[in-house]
Amino acid sequence: MRRPGPLIRLALGAFAGVAGVTSVAVPALAHEHPSGITDLVTPAVVRVEAVAHVEVTLLDHVGELQHVERSYEVPIGSGTGVVVNPEGAVVTLTRVVKSEDDAAVYAANKVFADHHKVDIKQDFQRHRLDDSILNRHLQQCYPPKTESATCLTKVTPQIKIFPNIAPADKEGINAEIGHTGDDPDSPAVLLPVGRADGGAGLPTAPLAARVPDKPGSPVSLAGFTGRPAADRPHLIDIAHLDAGGAGKGGRPFKDPEGKVDEPRKIGELAGKGLAGAPVIGDKDGAVVGLLAGGAGDGRMIGVREVTKALAEAKVEPRRGPLDAAFEVALTRFHTKYFGDAVPALRRVLDLYPGHVVAAKHLKTAQDKRGGPDDAGALAAPAQAGGDVPLWPFIAGAGVLVAAVIGGTLLILRRRARRDTAATAPMTPNDRRVAPAVPSAPPSPSPSSSLAPPPAPSPAGEQDPARGEPSPADVTRIVTRSPMPPGLPAAPEGAQGPPLLTARQPATAPAGVPAGVPGRAGQRFCTACGMGLGPAHRFCGYCGHPAET
Structure with a gap:
């Protein structure tokens, strides 16, 4: 039997072609994000504001004892941060949420100036007064607290995170400090107090694995110069990284073409509110660092320091x-x-x-x-009335595939039949068609043995009443035809064209069972015509049962 490999490959090729045709209706979208490189980060940019809520009680005993209670909101810092997990953890700079200035000193100056009506600068410096009594009371109001302190002060830091949403959130999300560094420009981690993000969480920004090494690598900055509002959206600017500056010192900026003083420009942005803003790589839109520095000295703290701060705060950055x-x-x-x-x-x-x-x-x-x-x-142009439905393409593809498979199976079956007929078993020698002798009639009973044999029927006819087969039922046996006299014998191994002859069945002599003339009781295979012995149950040549 021939191998059906080419037909199967043909069917599979047709099926693949149908699948390719039907896939045209659906655009392939599994490729990389090609443009809008800052869009992955800007939804996660937030405004961070930190204040110190100070409650101070002034014990005025210059004359009659008085308790003067005041409360103030003392600014600590403000800047930009970026959300790094759906729970709302934010990374920014330490100086945005932690100040070296003492809010208790500011509150002492403020309450003393308001109550005693003296000229004191309302700042974070310790001052002196010309009046010795008031000056002594002022010095006793400054921290630290002592037994003779004239002020009782309680300072509570309050940190607010304002997400990048519209309409703007005027209240913000309360947060607490999870980690701060020793340096003002080191990364700090903020943790939201409670969950105010809903079931899906807050938008997050992906963190890059490393900082670009090549000098002049383009980056983008995204942040806020104030609280998010309709007239104050997030700000985006571009810059280029310079060589060197790894670690806490920060990576400097430099325009490779020298047209812009980028350290000064980026430093001014940091002073306007972008301190702690994410620096976005141009390759895949991930955060490669945070903006640090000040006026005239803009720098970038690398992502390695950011991930280290997150690890110390036990915060896992992830996407949601x-x-x-x-x-x-x-x-x-x-x-x-x-x-x-x-x-x-x-x-x-x-x-x-x-x-x-x-x-x-x-x-x-x-x-x-x-x-x-x-x-x-x-x-795929849209048809009138709506989008193009996909079911006609799917149905047509199914019908075409079924037709291809059905046609392939039909061809395979036809080839199998032809191969079976071509390889059917043959006798060793050329065969000729000869009429088969009808099988012997049943043995006569004793009562009928004395009756004379019936007269033979004319040639070519049999009597159905006597149980003899009609010409249509006669089995013809293939035998070798005799060589006509006078012809030369064929050489050994040569085979001439087959010659088919037909012999009419002859009447068996009286007392001899029907069979081949001269061979009483001889049986032949009804499938291939070979002679069978008395004890043969199967043909020795083709294996056909002898009893059928």
Whole structure:
């Protein structure tokens, strides 16, 4: 039997072609995020504000004893941070949430100036007065607390995180310090107090594995110069990393073309509120560090220091389900499949209402959906009345595949039949068709043995009443035809063309069972015509049963 390999390969090729045709209707979206490199980080950028709530009680006993109670909000710092896990952990700089200035000193100056009506600067410095009595009381009001202290002070730090949402959150999320460094520009970790993020969590920013080594590598900065508002969105700027500056010292910035004084420009941004802002790599949109420094000296603290601070605070940076949904929407949006981006962006807004980047992209996608800029509309134009349904393509593909498989099976069966017929067993010699002798009639009974034998029927006819077969029932046996006289004998091993002859069955002599003339009781195989012995149950040549 022939191998069906080529036909099977043909069927598989047709099936693959059908699958390729049907896949045209669905655009492939499994590729890297091509543009909008800051979109992965900007939703996770937050504004961080830290104040010290000071409650102070002045014990005035210059004249009659008086208790003067006041409370003040003393600024500690403000800047930008970035969320690193769905629970709301934020990374920023230590100087944003921790100050070397003592809020208790500020409160002492403030309460003394308000109550005694004296000219004292309301700052974090210790001052002296010309009046010896008031000056003594003022010095006793400054910390630390002693037995003769004239002020009782309680300082409570309060940290607020304002997420990047619209409409803006005016209250913010309370947070506490999870870790701070020794240096003001070292990373600090903030932990939210309670969960105010809903079921999907807050948007997070991915952290890069390392800082770009090549000098002049382009980066982006994203942060806030104040509390998020409709007229104060997040700010994005670009910069370039210079060589050197690893570790706590920070990596400097430098324009490779020398057109912009980037250290000064980036330092001014840090002073305006972008201190602690994420520095975003241009390769994959991940955070490679935090913005540090001040006016005229902008630098970057690398991601290695950030991950170390997170480990000391026992905080694991990770992405959440909201980020996964947003990445899918971003891929569709930035590949200009605006029709597919609309439901994906709506899904993001369902998970996190107020997502500013998703809301902005959704408006753009709705405006461009189905237009000349929509890659999905160009690949598969929408039919009138709605989008193109997929079930006709699937049904047509199924019918075509079934037809290919059915046709292949039919061809294989036909080839199998031809191969079986071609390889059927043959006798060793050429065969000729000869009429088979009908099988012997049953033995006569004693009562009928004395009756004369019936007269033979004319040639070619048998009497059905006597149990003899008709010409249609006669089995013809293949035998070798005799060589006509006068012809030369064929050489040994040569075979001439087969010659088929037919002999009419002859009447067996009286008392001799029906069979081949001259061979009483001889049986032959009804399948191949070979002679059978008296005890043969199967043909010795073809194996056919002798009893059938």
